Amino acid sequence: MAEANQVFGYLINGKPASTDDPTPTSAQILSDAGYEPADDYLLIQRTRFGSRVVSSDDVLSVGDGHAEFFAFEGGEAFEFTVNEHSVFWGEQTISVDQIRHLANVADDDDLVWVREEAGNAVLKSGGVFELGEQGLEHLRTHKRPPPPPLYVFFVDGVEYETEHEHLTGAQITAMIPGWNPANSLVLEGEGSEPDEVIHPATVVEFKGRAAPAHFAIVPPATFGGV
DSSP: OTTTTOOEEEEETTEEEEESOSSOBHHHHHHHTTOOSGGGEEEEEEOSSSEEEEOTTOBOOOTTSOOEEEEEESSOOEEEEETTEEEEESSSEEEHHHHHHHTTOOTTEEEEEEOTTTOOEEEOTTOEEEOSSSSSEEEEEEEOOOOOOOEEEEETTEEEEESSSEEEHHHHHHTSTTOOTTSEEEEOOSTTOOOEEEOTTOEEEOTTOSSOEEEEEEOHHHHTTO
16 A cells, blocks of 8 residues: 555656656656646656657656656757767757756866867856757866965965965065055064065065965165165
């Protein structure tokens, strides 16, 4: 009796639905989710690395509760590939985020559109990809290079960041809003080291420091002609 009342959940167009049959037909999947008449819709099922078009005589398995489907009015399907796995979609545009979801693209991978004539292009999250204009499009994933390390330093207690291992005094003062060239930039010494006046051509190394560099802005009266 318990099995007779059992329901099997699945997702369709991002919303939960259920059926009492663990191996339903595509028509049952659509009808149980409220897409009727079922033959007005194209049903696409997400696969491990893409998606496929479900035909009317396919018997599906939803017993594990992880099945995911997409229903589209009309019968045209558009195909592209990601890492040579076929991906089908029922509209001529698809969001890049949806492609990443369907193809199980890792968060730290770039999704690259392989183009022979125009050159490859990285598809950015939040964008939209056009299907069907140039035939079968091919996408690949590439491990995204790690971002460069950021070096932190402070000027009068205000935090700044740079990707560069070193900067000149001129580059540092260019980052300070409203910098007055009459002022001096002084690097506080580490430990017993003395403070150092940083001239425009002075190179300050950030890589390898035990602690972030701290600078002070000193008005001209303090140093006189220094």
